Amino acid sequence: MSSEVADVDLGEYKYGFHDEENPVIKIERGLNEDVIRQISAHKGEPEWMLDFRLEAYKIFLSKPMPNWGSDLSGIDFANIFYYLKPTELNARSWDDVPETIKNTFERLGIPEAERKFLAGVGAQYESEVIYHSLKKELEDQGILFLDTDQALLQHEDIFREYFGTIIPSADNKFSALNSAVWSGGSFIYVPPGVRIEQPLQAYFRINAENMGQFERTLIIVDEGAYVHYVEGCTAPTYSSDSLHSAVVEILVKKGGRCRYTTIQNWSNNVYNLVTKRAVAEEDATMEWVDGNLGSKVTMKYPAVILNGERAHGEILSIAFAGEGQHQDAGGKITHVAPNTTSVITSKSISKDGGRSSYRGLLRVNKEAEGSKSKVVCDALIIDPDSRTDTYPYINIMADQVDIGHEATVSKLGEEQIYYLMSRGLSEAEASALIVAGFVEPITKELPLEYAVELNRLIQLQMEGSVG
Amino acid sequence: MPDLVIRNLHANITDTDTEILKGIDLEMSKGEIHAIMGPNGSGKSTLSHVLMGHPGYEVTEGEVMFEGVNLLDMAADERSRAGLFLSFQYPFAVPGVTVANFIRMAVNAHRKGGPDGADNPVRIPEFRKQLMEAMEMLEIDKSMASRSLNDGFSGGEKKRFEILQMAMLKPRLAILDETDSGLDIDALRIVSGGINALMGPDMGTLIITHYQRILDYVQPDRIHVLVDGRIVRSGGAELAKELETTGYAEMANKEAVS
Numbered sequence: 115m116s117s118e119v120a121d122v123d124l125g126e127y128k129y130g131f132h133d134e135e136n137p138v139i140k141i142e143r144g145l146n147e148d149v150i151r152q153i154s155a156h157k158g159e160p161e162w163m164l165d166f167r168l169e170a171y172k173i174f175l176s177k178p179m180p181n182w183g184s185d186l187s188g189i190d191f192a193n194i195f196y197y198l199k200p201t202e203l204n205a206r207s208w209d210d211v212p213e214t215i216k217n218t219f220e221r222l223g224i225p226e227a228e229r230k231f232l233a234g235v236g237a238q239y240e241s242e243v244i245y246h247s248l249k250k251e252l253e254d255q256g257i258l259f260l261d262t263d264q265a266l267l268q269h270e271d272i273f274r275e276y277f278g279t280i281i282p283s284a285d286n287k288f289s290a291l292n293s294a295v296w297s298g299g300s301f302i303y304v305p306p307g308v309r310i311e312q313p314l315q316a317y318f319r320i321n322a323e324n325m326g327q328f329e330r331t332l333i334i335v336d337e338g339a340y341v342h343y344v345e346g347c348t349a350p351t352y353s354s355d356s357l358h359s360a361v362v363e364i365l366v367k368k369g370g371r372c373r374y375t376t377i378q379n380w381s382n383n384v385y386n387l388v389t390k391r392a393v394a395e396e397d398a399t400m401e402w403v404d405g406n407l408g409s410k411v412t413m414k415y416p417a418v419i420l421n422g423e424r425a426h427g428e429i430l431s432i433a434f435a436g437e438g439q440h441q442d443a444g445g446k447i448t449h450v451a452p453n454t455t456s457v458i459t460s461k462s463i464s465k466d467g468g469r470s471s472y473r474g475l476l477r478v479n480k481e482a483e484g485s486k487s488k489v490v491c492d493a494l495i496i497d498p499d500s501r502t503d504t505y506p507y508i509n510i511m512a513d514q515v516d517i518g519h520e521a522t523v524s525k526l527g528e529e530q531i532y533y534l535m536s537r538g539l540s541e542a543e544a545s546a547l548i549v550a551g552f553v554e555p556i557t558k559e560l561p562l563e564y565a566v567e568l569n570r571l572i573q574l575q576m577e578g579s580v581g
Numbered sequence: 582m583p584d585l586v587i588r589n590l591h592a593n594i595t596d597t598d599t600e601i602l603k604g605i606d607l608e609m610s611k612g613e614i615h616a617i618m619g620p621n622g623s624g625k626s627t628l629s630h631v632l633m634g635h636p637g638y639e640v641t642e643g644e645v646m647f648e649g650v651n652l653l654d655m656a657a658d659e660r661s662r663a664g665l666f667l668s669f670q671y672p673f674a675v676p677g678v679t680v681a682n683f684i685r686m687a688v689n690a691h692r693k694g695g696p697d698g699a700d701n702p703v704r705i706p707e708f709r710k711q712l713m714e715a716m717e718m719l720e721i722d723k724s725m726a727s728r729s730l731n732d733g734f735s736g737g738e739k740k741r742f743e744i745l746q747m748a749m750l751k752p753r754l755a756i757l758d759e760t761d762s763g764l765d766i767d768a769l770r771i772v773s774g775g776i777n778a779l780m781g782p783d784m785g786t787l788i789i790t791h792y793q794r795i796l797d798y799v800q801p802d803r804i805h806v807l808v809d810g811r812i813v814r815s816g817g818a819e820l821a822k823e824l825e826t827t828g829y830a831e832m833a834n835k836e837a838v839s
Contacts, residue, residue, distance in 0.1 A: 532637075533673040534673075535634075535658040536657045536666075537687040537750065538661040538750070544658075547686065553677070554676070
C-alpha cells in the first residue's frame, strides 16, 4: 500500500499569506500601563473604560499562568504587539476598504459569502474592525450589529449594563488580559421577538508578525428573539508566535435562542486562548458549535450557565490536532435552575503527532432538580504518534437528575481503509471519508456553506495536497 | 487464455512465517461461475482477500493475472478499478457516510481518468435512478439509501448492501466471500436472484462458501475444494453433492492417498 496518508504535510495551510503592513498606528511591542492608556486614548473612550482596563491589567499581573492544560511556556508577553490600527476608516462598503486589505478578504471569500447568504458582516484586521454591514431591513427592526468599540461610543447605556458581567476580568489570566487591552469584536442586540433567519458573520484576520488580537464580543438576545452568529479566523504563517485572546459574553433572555458557530483555522504559530460564556434565562436556548482546526495551542471551553427554569444548553465541539498542535477544547455547563437540560458532544481527531484533549465541566447545583444532561466525547486517532486525553469533570449536587456520559476512543483501522479501497477509493480518499463521517454529527449542524468548507479543510489535512 | 489465471499462489500473514495459501492454481473466464468450497480454516477467505489486495497478507510466490494484467502489483483500489469486486464476509461500518454518498463516490472513483483524463463524475439524477433500480431488485427499502453505510445493519442487511455495491460498480470479476452466511431463506433467495441478474458474459463470479446451500440458487460451472491452503479437487456442479455425503475430511484424505 502507498503511504500517502502518513506523509501529510500541514505546510499547505492555504491562508498563510500576508500583506505588507501599512498601519495608521502601531504601538511598540510589550505591555505596560502606558500602552493601555495609549489604546484607550486612540479610541476616545469614556474614562470608566480606561479605569476598567487598568484594573484588569493589575489582575492580569497578579494571576499566575495556568499550568493545568496546554504548555503555554512559549508565550512571551513582552514580544507581542498589543495594538495595531491598520486603517483610519471602518467602512460600510467594500469599495472604501484599502485595496490590500480588501484583496485579502476577497481571497478569504467574505464579500462573496455576504452577497450569497449572510444578514450582516463584520471584518476585523489586526486590532480594528475595518468593515461592517447589516441589511437595511434588519436595522429597521431595531437590531444592533456593530463593532464593540462603536457600540461603546454609540450605545453606552446598554453596553455598560452588560459588559463584563458574564465574564469578569478576574475570571482567569487571559480574560484579565483581554479586559485590559480589548479592541474590536462584535456587539449584537436583538430586540424582543425578532428572529434573524440568515447568519451574521464576523471574520478575524491577523496579518502582522507577533500580533496580539484581543477582540471582545457581547451578544444580547432579548425575549423570544433568535440569532445565529458565525465567526471565522485565519492568520499568516510566521516562524514566531502570535496571540489571540478573545472574550465572548452572551445573554439569552426568556424564550430566546442564540447559536454561536466558530470555525477557527489560525496558522500553526498562534496561541488561541479564548473565554466564552453564555447565560440562558427561563426557556432560553444557547448553542455553541465550536470547530478548532488551526492554531499552535487552543484552550477554549465555551460555557453555558442555565439560569432560568427549562433553559437548554448545547455544545458541539470538534477539534483537529495535526503536527505540533495541541487542541485543548471542550465545554462547561452549569445547571442552576430546575428542569434545565444540556448536551455536550465532542469529536476530536489527532494525527501526525498532534494532541487533542477534551476538557469538560458539568455542574448541577443543588437547586437544579429535574435537570438532564448528556455528555458524549469521541476521539479518533489516525496514527500511533498522536495522542488524545479526556478530562471530564462532573459535579452533581442535586437529587433527581438524569446524567449520561459516554466516551470512546477509536483508531483509524487499516482494515476499514482496505474495505473502502476495495471499492475503488484511494487510501487518502478512504481516510478522509472516514474522518468526514466521524465528524458528520457536527457538520450536519452547520449551514451548508460552512459544512462544505469544514469537509474541504479536513480533506486537505488528510490528503496533504492543495485541492 | 482464461481471463483469470492463478498460478502456484503462496501467501503468508504479513510479517510472519505463517503460510495460509500453499500453492493455488485456478483458471476461470468471464461468463463462468466457480465455487470454492472448504472447511473452516482452509484458506478460503484468505484467498479472496489476497486476490483483492488485503495489506494483512503477503504473497510469497506465484502470480495472479486478470485480463492479462498482473494484479499482485496493484493496491486494492487499483484492483477495484481494474474490474475486481469482493463482497466481504464482514463488511465494515462507516458511520456518518450515507449509502448513497458512499456508492456515488465509489462509482465516481471508477469513472476517473477516462480516455481524456477527465474525472467524468456520474450525473446525480442518473445515479439515483440506477441506485433505486438496484435497490428495488434487492428488495431494499428506499429510505435505507440515506442511512450510514452498514452502521447498525443486521448481518443479512450488510450482505444485501454488498450486492448492491456490486450491482452499481459492475465488476468483471466478483468474489463473494461467504455471502450466504447469516442469510435467512428469503434473504438468500433475494441475494441469489441479484447475483443471477448481474451475471452475464462480461462477468465472472467466484463464490466462496462452506455450504452448498447457495449453489442451489446460483448454479456453478466448476467447483474447487480447498483444504489446508491447496485445491485438492476440482469438478462440475455434481461435486457439491458428493461433498454433502463424504465431507471435507474424507475427500482430503482420499486425495492425499491417491
